[in-house]
Structures are given as C-alpha cells and as structure tokens.
Amino acid sequence: MTVTTIEQLRIPETLDGDAAADFHQVVEVSRQARIKTWGNDKLAYTAEELFDQCHDSYEWYVVLIARSAGEIIGLAGIALPLDDNTEMAHVTLDVLPTAEGLGLGRKLLEAAELFVKGENRKVVMVETSHQSSTLDVGDTELIPASRGGGSLPLSSREARFAYSAGYDLERVEQFSVCALPLRVGLSAELTERVTTAHQHAYRVHQWMDRCPEPWAQDIVRLEQEIDGEGDGGNLADAWDVERRREAEEISRLTGRHTMVCAAECVATGMLVGFTSISILGNRSDVAFQDDTFVEQTHRGRDIGLHIKVVNLEHLMREFPQLEAIYTWNAPEKEYMRSVNEMLGFVNAGVTGQWRKDFNTIG
Numbered sequence: 001m002t003v004t005t006i007e008q009l010r011i012p013e014t015l016d017g018d019a020a021a022d023f024h025q026v027v028e029v030s031r032q033a034r035i036k037t038w039g040n041d042k043l044a045y046t047a048e049e050l051f052d053q054c055h056d057s058y059e060w061y062v063v064l065i066a067r068s069a070g071e072i073i074g075l076a077g078i079a080l081p082l083d084d085n086t087e088m089a090h091v092t093l094d095v096l097p098t099a100e101g102l103g104l105g106r107k108l109l110e111a112a113e114l115f116v117k118g119e120n121r122k123v124v125m126v127e128t129s130h131q132s133s134t135l136d137v138g139d140t141e142l143i144p145a146s147r148g149g150g151s152l153p154l155s156s157r158e159a160r161f162a163y164s165a166g167y168d169l170e171r172v173e174q175f176s177v178c179a180l181p182l183r184v185g186l187s188a189e190l191t192e193r194v195t196t197a198h199q200h201a202y203r204v205h206q207w208m209d210r211c212p213e214p215w216a217q218d219i220v221r222l223e224q225e226i227d228g229e230g231d232g233g234n235l236a237d238a239w240d241v242e243r244r245r246e247a248e249e250i251s252r253l254t255g256r257h258t259m260v261c262a263a264e265c266v267a268t269g270m271l272v273g274f275t276s277i278s279i280l281g282n283r284s285d286v287a288f289q290d291d292t293f294v295e296q297t298h299r300g301r302d303i304g305l306h307i308k309v310v311n312l313e314h315l316m317r318e319f320p321q322l323e324a325i326y327t328w329n330a331p332e333k334e335y336m337r338s339v340n341e342m343l344g345f346v347n348a349g350v351t352g353q354w355r356k357d358f359n360t361i362g
Contacts, residue, residue, distance in 0.1 A: 003068070004066050004067065004068045004073070004102075004104065004107070005066070005067050005068075006064055006065065006066050006067075006107065006108065006111045007064070007065060007067065008062060008063070008064055008065075009022060009023065009026060009062075009063040009064070009065050009075070010022070011023065011051075011054045011055075011063075015047050015048070015051055020047075022065065022072060023047065023050075023051070024047055025071070025072040026050070026063060026065060026072060026075050027044075027045060027046070027047045027050055029072055029073065029074065029075055029094055029095075029096050030044055030045055030050075030075065030094045031044040031045075032096055032097055033094040033095060033096070033097065034094075035097075036097040037129045037131065038129070038131065038348070038349070039131075042285065042286045042324065042326075043286075043326070046280075046282045046283065048281070048282040049280060049281075049282055049283075052254045052281075053079075056250075057082075057246075057250060058081065058082055058083055058247075059079050059080060059081050059082055060079075060080040060082060061077065061078070061079050061080075062077075062078040062080070062115065063075055063076070063077050063078070064076040064078065064108060064111050064112055064115065066095075066099075066104055066107065066108055068099070073095070073096045073098075073099040073104065074093070074094060074095040074096060074099060074104045074105070074108055075093075075094050075108070076091055076092070076093050076108040076109065076111065076112040077091070077092040077093075077094075078090070078091055078112050078115060078116065079091075079092075080116075080119060080121060086121075087121060087122045087123055088121060088122075088123045088124075088125065089112075089116040089119070089121040089123070089124050089125070090124075090125045090126075090127075091109065091112045091113075091116070091124055091125070091126050092126075092127060093105050093108055093109060093112075093126070095108070105161060106161070106165065109126070109165055112124075113356075117358065121358075122357065122358050122359050123355060123356070123357050123358070123359075124167075124355070124356045124358075125170075125353060125354065125355055126162055126165075126167055126353075126354045126356075127351055127352065127353055127354070128152075128156075128158035128159060128161070128162055128351065128352040128354065129158065129175075129349065129351050129352075130152065130156055130158060130159070130349050130350050130351070130352065131348070131349040132347055132348060132349045132350075134156060134349075135152075135153060135156065135349070135350065140153045140154055140155035141153070141154040141155075142154070143159060143163060143169050144169070145169045145170060145171050145172045145352075146168060146169065146170050146171075147170055147171050148171050148172060148173075148330045148331055148332050149331055149332055150171065150172025150173075150330075150331040150350070151169075151172065152169060152172060152350070152352050158352070159352060162352070162354040163354075165356075166356055167354035167355060167356045168354065168355050168356070169352055169353075169354055170353045170354065170355045171330065171352075171353040172330075172331060172350050172351070172352050172353075173328040173329060173330055173331075173350060173351050173353070174328065174329050174330075174331060174337065174347060174350055175326070175327075175328055175347070175348050175349045175350055175351055176326070176327050176328075176329065176340055176345040176346060176347050176348060177324050177325070177326050177327075177345065177346060177348050178324065178325050178326075178327075178340070178343055178344045178345040178346070179323070179324055179344065180287075180315075180316060180322045180323055180324055180325060181316050181320075182312060182316070182343065182344055183344060186343070186344070187309055187312070187313050190305060190309045190342060190343075191306070191309055191310075193302065193305070194302040194303075194305050194306035194309070195306075197301050197302040198301040198302065198303065198306070200266070201265065201266055201267065201301070202263045202264060202265055202266060202272070202298075202301075202303055202306070203263075203264050203266060204261055204262065204263055204264070204306065204307055204310050205261070205262050205263075205264060205271075206259075206260065206261050206262075206310065206311070206314055207259075207260050208257055208258065208259050208260070208314075208318070209248060209251065209252060209257055209258055210248050210252075211244065211248070211260065215262060215271055216241045216244065216245075217241060218262075218270055218271035219244070219260075219262065219271065219274060220239060220240060220241055220244055221271075222271060222272075222273070222274055222293055222295070223239060223244075223291075223293075224239055225293065225295065226291060226293045227239070254281050255280075255281020255282065256278060256279065256280055256281045257278070257279040257281070258276055258277070258278055258279075258290075259276065259277045259279065259311060259314055259315055259318070260274055260275070260276045260277075260311070261274065261275055261276075261307040261308075261310045261311035261314065262274040262275075262307065263294070263298075263303045263306065263307050265298065272294060272295045272297075272298045272303070273292075273293055273294035273295060273298060273303050273304065273307060274291075274292075274293060274307065275289075275290075275291070275292040275293075275304070275307045275308050275311050276290040276291055276292075276311075277289055277290060277311055277312075277315055277325065278290055279315075279319055279322075284319075284321050284322070285321070285322065285323045285324070286322065286323065286324050286325065286326060287315060287319065287322050287324075287325045287326075288325065288326050288327070289308075289325055289326065289327035292304055292307070292308060292336060292339075299335075304335065304336060304339055305339045305342065308339060308343065309343070312325070312343065326348075327340060327345065328351065
C-alpha cells in the first residue's frame with residue numbers, strides 16, 4: 001500500500017525552473033478538482049494568481065500538500081488574515097478526482113486544523129461547492145444554515161463531509177453565471193426602465209482601478225456600511241482612504257483590474273451606492289461581480305440595476321474578449337438575485353460556508 005504523506009509546500013521564488021515543479025503540480029490538482037465540480041476550469045487559479053495570493057500583504061497563505069509515490073494528489077490552502085479577523089482561518093480543500101474516496105480530504109482537513117491551532121486561530125471556515133444538478137434533495141434531511149435561511153441536503157457528499165467533521169453550516173450562497181456579451185438591446189431596455197423608476201434623481205460615475213479623489217471618502221463610507229450590514233465584521237475600525245489606496249496599488253501590481261460604477265444623489269451630491277467587477281490579470285475569459293450596495297434610504301428605485309447595467313456595458317467595451325461573468329448572492333438578497341436574472345445570470349449551483357469554533361469545543 002502506498003503511503004500518503006502531508007507536508008507544507010515550499011513557495012518558490014519564481015515560477016520557472018525545477019524549484020517550481022511542486023507549485024505547478026498544486027495548480028494542476030486544483031484545476032482538476034474544479035473541472036470535476038463545475039465541468040470547466042474557469043474558477044481555477046492560474047499559477048500566477050496562486051503565486052500572487054501566496055504573497056498577499058494582508059494574509060498569510062499556506063499550502064499543505066498530500067503526496068503519494070512522489071506525486072501531489074491533494075492540498076489544503078490555508079488563508080490566515082493578518083490585519084482584521086485575526087482569530088480566523090479559511091481552509092480550501094482540493095483532492096485529485098482519481099484520489100477521491102480514500103479519506104484524503106479528512107486527513108488534509110485534520111492537518112490544516114492542527115496547523116491553525118498552532119497559529120492560535122480559534123475559528124476555521126471551510127467552503128463546499130455544489131452543482132445545481134447534485135442538489136435534487138427528494139426526501140433527504142436538510143442541514144439549515146444559521147444565517148440567511150439557506151440549507152444543504154445531507155445526501156450531498158460535500159455537505160456530509162463538512163457536517164461529519166464537526167462543522168456548522170453558517171451560510172449558503174447562490175452561484176450564478178452570465179454569458180457575455182449581453183443580449184443585443186438588453187442594456188437599452190433596462191436603462192429605460194431605471195430612468196423611469198428614479199426620474200433622473202441620480203447620476204452615475206465610472207472608473208477603473210483607482211477611485212477619483214472626490215469620491216474616495218464616499219466609497220470608503222459605503223464599504224463600511226456594507227460591513228455594518230454583515231455578520232459582525234470590523235472593517236469600519238480599520239478601513240479608510242489610505243488602506244483603500246494600498247489595496248488599489250496591490251491590485252495594480254498583480255495586473256488585476258477593478259471596474260466601478262457609483263450612483264450620486266443629485267440632491268445631496270453624495271454617493272449612495274456602487275457596484276464593482278474584478279478582472280483578473282492572468283485570465284482573459286472570465287470576470288467576477290463583486291459587491292453591489294445601495295444605502296437603505298435609496299432602495300426601491302432600481303439604482304442597483306442601473307449601476308450594474310452601466311458597469312457591464314463598460315466591461316464589454318474595455319474587455320470584449322470576456323466570455324462570462326460570475327457572481328455569488330445570499331438567498332435572502334431577493335432584489336439582487338432578480339436584478340441578476342434580468343441581466344441574464346443563470347443559477348449554476350451553490351456554495352456552503354462552514355464554521356468550526358475551537359472555543360466551543362470541549
């Protein structure tokens with residue numbers, strides 16, 4: 001019987017040469033795992049993206065690898081925030097499809113938990129991914145999420161794995177994809193709808209990568225408000241214009257682009273909402289819809305739809321080679337899900353966020 005060992009991956013100084021061989025194996029294992037889950041590799045890291053993540057200024061990223069007969073067959077990526085939420089760790093597990101069913105995922109998770117405890121982290125988050133076609137629940141028992149109202153079936157292999165490892169399902173998010181370019185005429189139809197809804201009481205502003213100085217403080221305020229509506233984060237304690245500029249510079253150095261559209265209330269001259277899209281520096285086929293937020297007092301006027309339409313139009317002009325854009329939405333965000341449906345997003349599956357708190361384990 002071949003012995004499987006687990007060790008920490010050495011991050012190479014460059015992606016060239018023999019010293020980077022293990023690193024490239026890790027990228028390929030992760031890619032094969034994504035293909036098994038989603039049917040394609042559009043959500044897989046490139047070597048350049050993983051290399052950048054391993055050198056992120058705001059988190060320490062560690063990779064544990066499982067090796068059998070000299071080959072890497074599985075990995076656990078461990079992200080440890082360095083500024084905010086420093087009691088937490090986020091673990092991502094990938095197992096080569098040909099090595100599934102051998103208990104490797106459990107062995108990797110146990111090793112990751114041991115590492116996390118050694119770094120005095122108290123909370124571990126694990127994500128599971130589920131294609132829509134695998135969620136035909138029938139009469140199976142459902143595991144309810146503690147936040148947001150979603151659930152996952154216990155019949156799901158991934159859900160059963162996390163549940164049996166002592167993790168609590170905290171949140172379920174819908175994962176959707178929209179083919180690009182949008183249907184001809186769709187943008188014009190939706191723009192007419194939104195201008196009718198708010199009667200030109202708002203104007204939009206667009207930028208890419210760096211927020212214009214006149215709007216920097218407003219954007220920081222809105223980002224703090226997003227955090228305030230969340231589940232106890234502490235962005236408001238740390239996030240300011242200086243930190244935003246640092247994040248923008250890091251993105252620039254990695255080749256990543258961020259496309260933003262914001263809504264200004266004409267009456268007050270202040271920004272009241274924004275939406276953003278990330279374009280990876282080493283991928284030319286996919287983009288990712290990030291946060292969309294509108295202040296509570298300005299909701300109900302299709303501002304979210306307006307800024308998303310404008311931002312997608314900008315995206316298609318600047319990056320016509322893109323084939324798709326992906327997004328995640330919480331089940332309770334009904335308006336945003338309806339906006340995405342109008343834009344052409346279709347449900348591809350869900351992700352589950354699972355939590356284990358070592359403080360509550362005896």
